[in-house]
Amino acid sequence: MIAAKKTSGKSSTEMFDDVPVLRRKWHAALRPGESLPRYEDVMLGSLGKLADHIVLLKHNETVLEVSRTGRYIQKWLEDDRWDIPLSALPPDCATALGEAAACALATSRPYLAAAHCVRDGVVQTYDILALPTFSRWGGTLIGTYVNERAPKYNLLDAIFSTTDEGVLSLATIRDLSGQPFDFQIVHHNQGTSRLLKLPSSGLLWHRLSAGGNLLCLPEVIERLLAVVNSGDRDQFEIDSDDRNLRLGVTAFGDILSLTISDVTALKRREASFRLLFDNNPMPMWVFDAETTGFLSVNDAAVQHYGYSRATFLRMKIRDIWPEDEWVIHTEALQQIGDAFYSGRHWRHLKADGSEIQVLTYGRRVSFEGRDGYLVAVVDITERRKAEARIAYMAHHDGLTNLPNRELYQDRLKQALEQAEPGNKRVAVLCVDLDLFKNVNDSFGHPMGDRLLKQVADRLRSEVRGSNLVARLGGDEFAVILASDVSPKQASGFATRLIQILSAGYDIDGIEVVIGASIGIALSPGDGTTSEELMRNADMALYRAKSDGGGVHRFFEREMDRQAQRRRDMEFDLRRAFANGEFELHYQPLVDIAADRISGFESLLRWRHPEKGMISPAEFIPVAEDIGLITPLGEWVLREACNEAMKWPSGIKVAVNLSPVQFRSRNLVQVVISALANSGLSPRRLELEITESLFLAETEANLAILHQLRELGVSISMDDFGTGYSSLSYLRSFPFDKIKIDRSFVKDLAERSDCVAIVRAISGLGRSLNITTTAEGVETIDQLDWLRAEGCNEVQGFLFSAAKPAAEVEALLCKFGERASQAA
CATH class of the missing domain: 3.30.450.20 (PAS domain)
Known part of the structure; x- marks a missing residue:
C-alpha cells in the first residue's frame, strides 16, 4: 500500500532532486541474478511525500491497469478510481503513462520521459519516471512518478505573441x-x-x-x-x-x-519576377487558369513565335496547339497541379504556320489578382533533329549509309516473326567481297572506302521493298529476302548479285575488278532464329570462299557438323593443355657424310584420352586460330631443351616455331628462359620457321630472327622451294639451314625435274655455306640420289619415324654401332 500525503505539487528543482533518489532506491533494491527488483523493496516504506506523485501500474500480458494513485496523481488525472484499465484515463495522460511504462518494460530499467497536457488552452509539461518492479503476487508492477516541470502557459497567447x-x-x-x-x-x-x-x-x-x-x-x-x-x-x-x-x-x-x-519582400520578389520575366531570353507567358487566355507574354515569346503582343493577348493557349493535339493538350492541362514539367515534347504553331517542338515548365501564380500559370518554353526542334540523326547513325553504317548489324538483326527478327504464322520462308544472304584486300594493299584504304560506297550503291539498287541490305563490317554485307522466297529464287538472286558486284568499277579513271561470294540460309529449315540463320549463312559463305570464291552456296547440315567438330576440338585442345595430354616425339637428323645422328627434330603429338593420337595437321591450325599455340609453343621449347640435356653434347635439337608465336613479341625472352632453365647451350638449339613468317610484319619478324641468331641459336627454313619467294628470303636473312620439302624427295628417282630442283638447292646451299637437309627419305635409292647431289643431312622413315623421348637413347646406340661397323 502506498502511503499518501497531501501535496500541492513540487517545483522543477525539487522534482529533479526526487528523480535521482528514486533511481538509487531502484538500483539498491536490485538483487544479484535478478532482472528487476521486488516491488516491496522499492515502493513500500520511506517514500514519504513522494507517494502522492506515484501511480502504480500493473502489467498483465499486454494490458496496463491503474492499481493505485497518489493524491497529486488523482488531481492530475481528474480521476480518483483504482483498479481500472489505463485506457479509461484521459487520452493525454494515458498516452504519456503508457509510453513511459512500455519503454521501462522493454529495457528493464528506469525510464524518464516528458508529457505535455493541454487543458482549456493551458499547456503544462510533466516529467514522468517509470520504475519497473517484480511482484511476488505475479506479473510486473510499474511505479510511475509524475510532477510538473515548468510553469503553465496559455497556448493561444503563446501563438499570438510569437x-x-x-x-x-x-x-x-x-x-x-x-x-x-x-x-x-x-x-x-x-x-x-x-x-x-x-x-x-x-x-x-x-x-x-x-x-x-x-x-x-x-x-x-x-x-x-x-x-x-x-x-x-x-x-x-x-x-x-x-x-x-x-x-x-x-x-x-x-x-x-x-x-x-x-509583404515587402513579396513585393520585391514580384518586381524581380517582372524583371526576369520581361527580359528573359527564354520565351515565357502567363495564362489564365480558368479561361486559358494569355495574360502576359515576354519579348522573347513575341520574337520566337512571331505573333505581336496585342495578338498574343487576344489569343488562348489552344491557339498555338496543332489541331490534332488539342485533345491531349487539354487533358494534360486538366491534370496539372501547382507546378508541372512536360515529360514529353509538344508541338507548337508559330505565326507563319511552321511547327516547333518544345518542352514546357510551369507553376501556378497569382497575376494581377487572377489565378494563372507562368510557363517557360524550351525550343527543342533542333535538338530533336540532332537526336533523330544520332538515332539514324546508331543504326546505319557511317561509310555506306546502309543499315548496320544492329538494325539488320532487328529487321531479321521482325521478318521471322511475321513469317512464322504462315510458315513462310525468309532467306539470309551473307555477302563477302573477293580480292578486296588487294585493293586496299595496292591503292590504299581511301580507295577501298570509295569502292565500298559503290558496292553499297549496287546492292541498294537491287534490294528493294520489304527486303533489306546491310553492311556488317569491313567488306562483309548481308541481305534479307523476306517475301517467302523459294531456294530457286534465292539462288537466282544470289547469281545476279554476284554478276553485278563482279562488274568493273571506275574510280578516278582506275578500273578496279573484284568479285563476291555468297552464303545462303533459309528459314525455317536452316533455323528459326536470327542467330541460327546468320550463323548458318556464314558457314555457307565459308564453303563458297573455300570453293574458290565467285559462287554462292546454300547451308548444309554437314557444314554444321564440321563446325561442331571444330568447336569440340577447340574445347578438347584447351582441356588437353590443362591436363598435360601433349607429348614430344623426336625424329633423327642423319649426317650423310658421317652416317651418324647429328640431331633430332622435336615433333608435337596429342594423345587424346578417347580418340587416341590426333595428327598435328588437324590440331596445329586450330591451336593457332584460338591463340593456344603461343603457350603450347613455350611448353615445347622448355620440354625439348630439357630433354636435349640428356643427350650427348654433340647432338642438336630442332624446334618448329609458328608465325603466331612471333606476334607476342616476347619470343626472344621465351627462348632465353628455356635455355637458362635447362642449361642447354644455344648452339645445340635449332629453330625451324616457314616462309609464311615473311608474309606479314617482315621487318619486325626479321628483327626477332636476328636477335635469336645473336644468342647463338641456329635458324632453319622449313619446306624450302614450295613458296613463291623462297630465294628472296635467303637474301633477307642468313639462314643456317634450308630443308628440302618432301614433295621433291618423293619422286626423286622417277622425275628429272625433282632431281634438278634438289641439285639446284644443294648447290645453292654450298655456295651460301648453308646446310641442306632433305625431308621424307624413305628408300635407299632416294638416299643415294641425295648423297650424289651433295645434300648434307637427311631425315625420314628410312632411318626412323619420330619416337618418344624414352627411345632416343636406343636410336643413338643403334647408329653408334653402325658407325663402328662402317669404321
Missing part, C-alpha cells in the same frame, strides 16, 4: 445616430507593435481618428467602416516609403479582427 504577423482587435465607435465613425484598439500582440513601429503603450486603447500610425490613414478607416457595415471580410494593402503591409479584416459584430502581414 507569430511574426500583427494580430489586433478593434472596437467600433458609433455616433448618436448609430453610425460607425471611429475605432479603438482594444487588444494587440507584439507583432503589431513591431510592424507599426510603435510601443505597446502607444497602441492599446488608441483611437484611429487620433492618427499616429499607418492604420489611421483615411483610406484604411474607410475600408474598415465598409467591413463593419457589410459584416463581410476584406483584404487590402497599404504602402509606405519603405514597407508594404497587407491587412486582413473580419467583422464579429462591432469587433473587428485585424491581421497585419509584412
Whole structure:
C-alpha cells in the first residue's frame, strides 16, 4: 500500500532532486541474478511525500491497469478510481503513462520521459519516471512518478505573441445616430507593435481618428467602416516609403479582427519576377487558369513565335496547339497541379504556320489578382533533329549509309516473326567481297572506302521493298529476302548479285575488278532464329570462299557438323593443355657424310584420352586460330631443351616455331628462359620457321630472327622451294639451314625435274655455306640420289619415324654401332 500525503505539487528543482533518489532506491533494491527488483523493496516504506506523485501500474500480458494513485496523481488525472484499465484515463495522460511504462518494460530499467497536457488552452509539461518492479503476487508492477516541470502557459497567447504577423482587435465607435465613425484598439500582440513601429503603450486603447500610425490613414478607416457595415471580410494593402503591409479584416459584430502581414519582400520578389520575366531570353507567358487566355507574354515569346503582343493577348493557349493535339493538350492541362514539367515534347504553331517542338515548365501564380500559370518554353526542334540523326547513325553504317548489324538483326527478327504464322520462308544472304584486300594493299584504304560506297550503291539498287541490305563490317554485307522466297529464287538472286558486284568499277579513271561470294540460309529449315540463320549463312559463305570464291552456296547440315567438330576440338585442345595430354616425339637428323645422328627434330603429338593420337595437321591450325599455340609453343621449347640435356653434347635439337608465336613479341625472352632453365647451350638449339613468317610484319619478324641468331641459336627454313619467294628470303636473312620439302624427295628417282630442283638447292646451299637437309627419305635409292647431289643431312622413315623421348637413347646406340661397323 502506498502511503499518501497531501501535496500541492513540487517545483522543477525539487522534482529533479526526487528523480535521482528514486533511481538509487531502484538500483539498491536490485538483487544479484535478478532482472528487476521486488516491488516491496522499492515502493513500500520511506517514500514519504513522494507517494502522492506515484501511480502504480500493473502489467498483465499486454494490458496496463491503474492499481493505485497518489493524491497529486488523482488531481492530475481528474480521476480518483483504482483498479481500472489505463485506457479509461484521459487520452493525454494515458498516452504519456503508457509510453513511459512500455519503454521501462522493454529495457528493464528506469525510464524518464516528458508529457505535455493541454487543458482549456493551458499547456503544462510533466516529467514522468517509470520504475519497473517484480511482484511476488505475479506479473510486473510499474511505479510511475509524475510532477510538473515548468510553469503553465496559455497556448493561444503563446501563438499570438510569437507569430511574426500583427494580430489586433478593434472596437467600433458609433455616433448618436448609430453610425460607425471611429475605432479603438482594444487588444494587440507584439507583432503589431513591431510592424507599426510603435510601443505597446502607444497602441492599446488608441483611437484611429487620433492618427499616429499607418492604420489611421483615411483610406484604411474607410475600408474598415465598409467591413463593419457589410459584416463581410476584406483584404487590402497599404504602402509606405519603405514597407508594404497587407491587412486582413473580419467583422464579429462591432469587433473587428485585424491581421497585419509584412509583404515587402513579396513585393520585391514580384518586381524581380517582372524583371526576369520581361527580359528573359527564354520565351515565357502567363495564362489564365480558368479561361486559358494569355495574360502576359515576354519579348522573347513575341520574337520566337512571331505573333505581336496585342495578338498574343487576344489569343488562348489552344491557339498555338496543332489541331490534332488539342485533345491531349487539354487533358494534360486538366491534370496539372501547382507546378508541372512536360515529360514529353509538344508541338507548337508559330505565326507563319511552321511547327516547333518544345518542352514546357510551369507553376501556378497569382497575376494581377487572377489565378494563372507562368510557363517557360524550351525550343527543342533542333535538338530533336540532332537526336533523330544520332538515332539514324546508331543504326546505319557511317561509310555506306546502309543499315548496320544492329538494325539488320532487328529487321531479321521482325521478318521471322511475321513469317512464322504462315510458315513462310525468309532467306539470309551473307555477302563477302573477293580480292578486296588487294585493293586496299595496292591503292590504299581511301580507295577501298570509295569502292565500298559503290558496292553499297549496287546492292541498294537491287534490294528493294520489304527486303533489306546491310553492311556488317569491313567488306562483309548481308541481305534479307523476306517475301517467302523459294531456294530457286534465292539462288537466282544470289547469281545476279554476284554478276553485278563482279562488274568493273571506275574510280578516278582506275578500273578496279573484284568479285563476291555468297552464303545462303533459309528459314525455317536452316533455323528459326536470327542467330541460327546468320550463323548458318556464314558457314555457307565459308564453303563458297573455300570453293574458290565467285559462287554462292546454300547451308548444309554437314557444314554444321564440321563446325561442331571444330568447336569440340577447340574445347578438347584447351582441356588437353590443362591436363598435360601433349607429348614430344623426336625424329633423327642423319649426317650423310658421317652416317651418324647429328640431331633430332622435336615433333608435337596429342594423345587424346578417347580418340587416341590426333595428327598435328588437324590440331596445329586450330591451336593457332584460338591463340593456344603461343603457350603450347613455350611448353615445347622448355620440354625439348630439357630433354636435349640428356643427350650427348654433340647432338642438336630442332624446334618448329609458328608465325603466331612471333606476334607476342616476347619470343626472344621465351627462348632465353628455356635455355637458362635447362642449361642447354644455344648452339645445340635449332629453330625451324616457314616462309609464311615473311608474309606479314617482315621487318619486325626479321628483327626477332636476328636477335635469336645473336644468342647463338641456329635458324632453319622449313619446306624450302614450295613458296613463291623462297630465294628472296635467303637474301633477307642468313639462314643456317634450308630443308628440302618432301614433295621433291618423293619422286626423286622417277622425275628429272625433282632431281634438278634438289641439285639446284644443294648447290645453292654450298655456295651460301648453308646446310641442306632433305625431308621424307624413305628408300635407299632416294638416299643415294641425295648423297650424289651433295645434300648434307637427311631425315625420314628410312632411318626412323619420330619416337618418344624414352627411345632416343636406343636410336643413338643403334647408329653408334653402325658407325663402328662402317669404321
